[in-house]
Amino acid sequence: MTTENNFVIEVDHLTVSYHARPALLDVSINIESDQLVGVIGPNGAGKSTFIKAILGFVKPDVGVVKINGKSAQKAKGEVAYVPQRGAVDWDFPITVEEVALMGRYQQIPWYTSPAARDREAAFEALKMVRMEDFAKRQIGELSGGQQQRVFMGRALAQGSDILLLDEPFAGVDAATERAILEVLERAKQAGKTLVVVHHDLSTAAEYFDKLILIKQRLYAYGPPRLVLREDLLSKVYEGRLRIFSDVLAKEES
């Protein structure tokens, strides 16, 4: 276990390729605990490969990913994953409390049913995301922000210290975005490390403690003011930088 340092995610010289094209190239990064970390980069920059690597789904060509000091492929369940809203079948016959209970499935042996203790833990997690009043609802009946919170609840019920969120702010309105952010902040205060894929550069500085700027290789990792620099962004986003000029201006002021 990691005793001498407090890095919860350690990525060391990671290269992943598909058909001889690198999705990630020589990425090394150490992520400290208790932080809200945003992952930014253009489409096709390897953000989802990065997530898969942390979940232990991809076999690296070179390099290692360690979660809490263990190889990612062995550290099953130590990273809780919150899927993109578009990836969920909202017509699935499942209620809010059942989704939260899924967070406990890893702890329940296959030969028994969920115990009262598991149901309580799931309910506690729903309380943390303020969704306890919707426990009996089918998930498709909720609003976009509520749906996101239910899956946050499931991740919290898993009890993992690391939460991985794939574009939680995609397709929600501003008020919902703030509500989700509040849940993320509370999770952080409860000692979680959150790694969030994010596509909106204009809010990145405001939302996250640290940013990871990625496009095949790692361009920067650190506090937003050090990452959202014009020279870096122009390299990563190439011609599309003009859109972000006001972001940079805000950073400079």
Next chain:
Amino acid sequence: MYDLFIAPLTETYFQKALIGGSIVALVAGVVGCLVVLRRMAFLGDALSHAMIAGVAGGYLVMKMLFGLEAHAPGMLLGSLIAAVTTVALISFVARISRVKEDTAIGIMYTGIFALGVVAVSIFRHYIHIDLMHFIMGDILGVADSDLWVSAFTAALVLSVLILFFRHFQIATFDPIMAASIGLPVLFLDYVLTICVSLVVVSAVSMVGVILVVGLLITPAASAYLLSDRLDKMMWLAALFGVTSVIGGLYLCVWLDSAGGGAIMLFCTLQFLVVLLVAPKYGVLARWQRMHNLIPQQQVEDILTTILRYGKPTPMEVIVQYVEQDKGLKKALESMIDDGLLTQAAESFSLTEAGDKEAQKVLKAHRLWEAYLESIGTPKEELHPTAHHLEHISDPNTVDYLDEKLGKPVRDPHGQTIR
């Protein structure tokens, strides 16, 4: 009554059909839930069609090598192999060529089915398979051995599904999370495919190749319309499967029709009834919801009409100004319930909340008029066009118009905007 309901029950063939059919339909319903939720209904179809090649192959191999006639386990194994081969071929073709999956499915299962048909006719002197029996099924001629096979299959499949219910639930709902907590997602897929194959194989002898997919998905789809939990859906699907068999068998005896056909007909009718009356996801419920929905436009028209009228407004005036007078009474009632209006005698007045809403719409209307004038809309079109546009009254739009027009005080008709 006795003749209709009790007499058939005393016949052995009917009892066997009832028992065998119920067992198969029950387990088909339960497995079918996962098939429906994973959108792999095609799998049942592909499997059943591939079976004939497998049965012919199994029969032939056992006869040639061991001299065994119609060896049931051999044919079962052959069916499973053919089924798995078909599935593998489908995904292979879809993956390596530009042919999409639905086409690949159509090609493969008809191809393998045809192979089976040709094999059965070429080797008709060695193997004795009744093609008609295969295609239509023969539930009224269920043999004891068929009963045992289906009972065994059902017990096996149900045990797997009950024991690993949570695993299948999560692997179906969220395979990424399932994999992230260390579940063997791919292995579970294989297990499920084998379960489906077993069920299909044991059901074909009863309802035939063509109808077996219906037995798999129709009860599950009926249950899907009625449940918000997977376990409940499975219970209901099992129940619907069994009722289909019972209802279908009586139908078959009364009408003196083909057994498999009668069962699937009953099953489909059952689905249609559920589709119609399901309390939450049914057609009637949907229609009712649409019907009860009062268009925002109508509400806003009523509000502004009363605001412009300036005093308690009688029904006749409202009818004149509101475009859609359909369901007007209902709209007025619901607006009273929502605290937007009050009714005294035959006239309606705005409450404080109603007045606020109305002012908002009126402001939007006047801003839109000012905007329309500024872009050169003819005077006589100002009001009718703005009347449509006023329903776009969200704060962003209103603020934008206000800014753009330089915060005008009066609209083109000289009325105050604020």
